[in-house]
Amino acid sequence: MTHDPYVANAARYDSMQYRRSGRSGLKLPGVSLGLWHNFGGANHDDTMREIVRTAFDLGVTHYDLANNYGPPPGSAEENFGRIFAQDLKPYRDEILVSTKAGYDMWPGPYGDFGSRKYLLASLDQSLGRMGLDYVDIFYHHRPDPETPIEESMMALDQAVRSGKALYAGISNYGPEATREAVRILRELGTPLLIHQFAYSMYQRGPEEALIPTLEDEGVGSIVFSPLAQGMLTDRYLNGVPEGSRATHSRFLSENQITDTYLERTRALNDIAKARGQSLAQLAVQWVLRGDHVTSALVGASSAQQLRTTVASLDFAALTDEEIAAIEPLAVDGTHRQG
Secondary structure, eight states, X not given: OOOSOOOOOTTTTSSOOEEXXXXXXXXXXXXXXXXXXXXXXXXXXXXXXXXXXXXHHTTOOEEEOOTTOTTTTTHHHHHHHHHIIIIIGGGGGGOEEEEEEOSOOSSSTTSSTXXXXXXXXXXXXXXXXXXXXXXXXXXXXXXXXXXOHHHHHHHHHHHHHTTSEEEEEEESOOHHHHHHHHHHHHHHTOOEEEEEEEOBTTBOGGGTTHHHHHHHXXXXXXXXXXXXXXXXXXXXBTBOOTTSGGXXXXXXXXXXXOHHHHHHHHHHHHHHHXXXXXXXXXXXXXXXXXXXXXXXXXXXXXXXXXXXXXXXXGSOOOOHHHHHXXXXXXXXXXTSOO
């Protein structure tokens, strides 16, 4: 790729769909770029840079990180910070950057979970790695069973009041804890902007109580793993390709490619083909059906893969008949080990 000075695509906002996050004034793109995978220390600089630039050219204004993304932990933020300084800094006011803290990050009792000490120290470290004055969204990455939720929420409130974050978010919280977090932050004067959780045709647990809670409270939602770690693609329909994620990832194994999985996924693939799209594109459209999800968070190993995913938004909305046909195939737990 060329390393000429980057100039953003003038038409970048022409086709992207933007959705309001809950009752806030902030809109997110229908597809956001997650840097959980493919932005660690072992990844190729030019590929990462091309993905980030392509995202912005497509109107994907939101880049989602966490302190521990890599590997090694912290390297995704470092890589993004370098690319941001090279290419995106002039566009800072058009871009949302989010990061999180909540998982193991450094040794000792202050580098994990949800204490005020850990969360605020981690935010400072993240800003340093990315070379930013502030992030747009700062998340508590997971609930801490040993720290009062009031303490964790007070840390998010302080992050916003300090100007180091513009909005507060939570991730992986259950419905009851989410409602409590909303209450505490509202009383502190820093409303909860958004909740990030796993959701797909094969992971539908959030529909029972979490999504209704967010709708009741006016909180936005951004979902990760809408492709169920690649299982809602055509990648495994004819076996497990050598070198694919199922052969080496701790989040996916060959034991998950069961007969039941193949039967349902092939049927979903047929529905996608009838619409003239890929199964991955159908899966992204499905999580965005209606208005209960603000944005779908996707990863990308190449700029072309990202272009294909973002093109999901160009297809006609799913009809009631198509949603009904998908329903018996979109079974919670299909992607788990048999």
